[in-house]
Amino acid sequence: MTELQRQQTERPELRKSAHSIRPFRVNFPDSDLTELRRRIAATRWPERETVADPSQGVQLATVQALARYWATDYDWRKCEARLNALPHFITEIDGLDIHFIHVRSKHEHALPMIVTHGWPGSVVEQLKIVDPLTNPTEHEASASDAFHLVIPSMPGYGFSGKPATPGWGPERIARAWAELMKRLGYTKFVAQGGDWGAVITDQMGVQAPPELVGIHTNMAGAVPPDIDKAAFTGAPEPSGLSADEKHAYEHLAFFYKHGLGYALEMGNRPQTLYGIADSPVGLAAWIIDHDIWSYELITRVFDGKSEGLSRDDILDNITLYWLTNTAVSSARLYWENKLAFFAPKNVAIPAAVSSFPDDIDAPSRSWAEHAYPKLIYYKRHDKGGHFAAWEQPGLLVPDIRAAFKSLR
């Protein structure tokens, strides 16, 4: 029995729309993998940066260490097997194929949750939280903590279709996600996300379909607009900030000053990035330069240090972008977006926030309370960064369980 058939047996309501939910497996031909290795080996390199730090961007030594491992010991088939151990599906929503992982808990009354990745992430970011959330009794939690998990690939990302016309901004993706959950027969669910996933999850909260009972985000849209503006314009630090807020302000101001370039480039001229569609190393460098704190972590990983991410984690994600040729289609989300990244979006439904110190945006409790009138949970961690589910699943999972306890 296929996973789809099994789910249809358990969930009769799926049967009538069976034509629209198709099982999916990941299987790239060997020739794609051989071609990737060939390209990496044939990379034409620039000279090294003229500084001894990352202030000019991704350092030559870091990306060469990455490329060396990628072209030799790295094995995509391991990632493919991990992905294929999970039930994958594709369904068409609003004219576009949407890929998603759908893992149902064996526990009755599990709470359905849709988890959204961001850029430069993918479903690969979420793999470590699947078992702890769906199978809590094996992970120091109880059956009443269980979730049914839906992990979609955003339009233009991974195995989802690439929009051929404009309009797929966060608002439309949020509506598609509500449709996806309803199509799966879920009449009560929650949503979670970081990065674009946080923006989309916030939009689901704004749209507030009746089935959605609450949201949880990391990289929450909770920075007060005046603070956000001050950080953006490089104005002096506002007075009266707590230690946490001062830290958050400094991160945000640094990001706006030194780290916003890629977002502006993708927001304005995503199609110009032909180089990252054609060059694996160009793609890898572009991806690992997301924010300086993640970059420094990744550099340490390729220096042989043990961190929240492994070399394979990093390359699984980059290889997924490469094999699906989604460098440019994923970048277009920035072009589509008209929303502020970090500002509150007027979410009136119950909301929960996890704040990680090495993220671009680490909102304080008071900011979160102000941004979300129905803040049901807030946790500030003393470690962890932008890719919380990937780097710190052991911190994020308990947050998610605790956040939604009252909504079950």
Added chain:
Amino acid sequence: MTRHLGRVLAVAGAFLAALGFGQSVTPSQEAKIRPFRIHVPQADLDDLRRRIAATRWPDKETVADASQGAQLAKLHELVGYWGTGYDWRKVEAKLNALPQFMTTIDGVDIHFIHVRSRHKNALPVIVTHGWPGSIIEQLKIIGPLTDPTAHGGSAEEAFDVVIPSIPGYGFSGKPTGTGWDPDHIARAWAELMKRLGYTHYVAQGGDWGTPISSAMARQGAEGLAGIHINLPATIPPEVAPALAGGPLPPGLTDKERAVIESLMAYNKGGNSAYFTILTARPQTVGYGATDSPAGLAAWVLVHPGFAHWSYGADPNQSPTKDDVLDNITLYWLTNTAASAGRLYWENGPRGSVIVAAAQKTSEISMPVAITVFPDDVYRAPESWARRAYKNLVYFHEVDRGGHFAAWEQPELFAAELRAAFKSLR
């Protein structure tokens, strides 16, 4: 010297430096001016064609215009021609027909074209390109400037022309340390003109050529009599905040208001994004543009100066398809995508190249001449130009031409230089 020999010497130099013999080059050796010729190995051209043929393309943009960047169909066609019909050897021959030299200044090899006029008392001018340009941009003005009688000018209007490649660009060396900002380049250009024996000369530049030429004037370079610039820094202090999203000041004339509103629209339309990322992360951008010819071509064409470029569809438009590919191929063959982008990083703390205060224009007391080309980034109003440059000796807004004025309108450009520098001979 052939490029091959240059490479051998460069390798030997690096070897000696590694052994600690870096000091063995004496100042007199460094000051030597060596003849230079280009000969790109056939293997490099074959490799380029092979890479072009193997290009992996993204999907098409989701709009029917260039608002997401270089459009797939147009770029695909251009790159297709690059990989099949285009012939680098033609421009190589054209360049080698000009006298080219190399000299080492402050440890970096500086490549330059040097064409003397046959006319006596020609005025020496050093012309500086910008990004994403090169000496290729300036080739069409050499004839009109050095040989004015063949181009509607008189013998008294002749120039001796020096056209250097900026450090990190074209055949010049790539700095391996920091500090090669426009001010440093300006000092190097003064040294270059001194080595050539020029005691009375002028300087010209658009794009990065403007801050570099302006810095020469600000520094009061010995022998420099004045400058002509075509991307002047005239935005006054009370208007500059509007560029960062602040309010417009009261009291602007209609013309000034139109200029700043058009600049705000330019920024809002995403035209400054490349500037932001090159300033912040030139190395990151460099990897894809170094490894992918199509990626490099698209990145060069991201410059708003190409917004009205027809990709060769209009055969009467300059630059032609071959002109633009000459320039892109020069970047490719010299592997300068990353090193050229670094100039933005070097300029970083100084900020905008069109804001008067950022460029310290008030410190320039030397004669300044400006030509405004209507399709450039902005049309500097004369009122602002007079405030920014206290010794403005020439101001003229012409009726055609854009950011790459020397490339697009060489005859008009040369006529402007003749008129602008008449009083400084």
